[in-house]
Amino acid sequence: MPLRTESLEEPALNLTPMIDIVFLLIIFFMVGTRFSEIEQQFDIEMPQAPAVAPMSRAPDPIVVNVTRSGRITIGSTELTLAELKDRLENARRTFAQQTVLIRGDGQSLYQSIIDVMSVCHQARIHRFSLAFRPVQDESS
Numbered sequence: 001m002p003l004r005t006e007s008l009e010e011p012a013l014n015l016t017p018m019i020d021i022v023f024l025l026i027i028f029f030m031v032g033t034r035f036s037e038i039e040q041q042f043d044i045e046m047p048q049a050p051a052v053a054p055m056s057r058a059p060d061p062i063v064v065n066v067t068r069s070g071r072i073t074i075g076s077t078e079l080t081l082a083e084l085k086d087r088l089e090n091a092r093r094t095f096a097q098q099t100v101l102i103r104g105d106g107q108s109l110y111q112s113i114i115d116v117m118s119v120c121h122q123a124r125i126h127r128f129s130l131a132f133r134p135v136q137d138e139s140s
């Protein structure tokens with residue numbers, strides 16, 4: 001059996017890529033530290049203002065009532081379609097996601113309710129609903 005007389009090479013660890021990465025990290029942290037120093041060098045007295053609380057929830061929907069005769073009211077104020085449009089546009093400018101609840105009399109003209117829905121679209125309020133009273137189930 002032949003014996004090996006040559007010596008085996010010792011494995012060597014190549015440190016060049018690790019040193020490159022360490023140098024890149026050092027440069028990165030040096031540049032990052034420099035930018036934060038530049039920002040803090042300015043002697044600026046920040047203005048003061050009272051704290052403003054954000055609106056915690058959406059406003060209540062605007063309830064538009066349509067009477068049997070076709071009159072349109074919000075609260076106790078009777079409005080024309082043009083006045084309703086102005087009021088809805090103002091509400092949408094104040095809060096973009098303003099909702100409208102249309103309450104129509106069950107015996108009212110359907111056209112009056114469609115007119116109110118059309119005014120909602122013209123005022124670019126797309127979140128509206130029609131109110132109704134659920135029928136009581138007689139079996140329960």
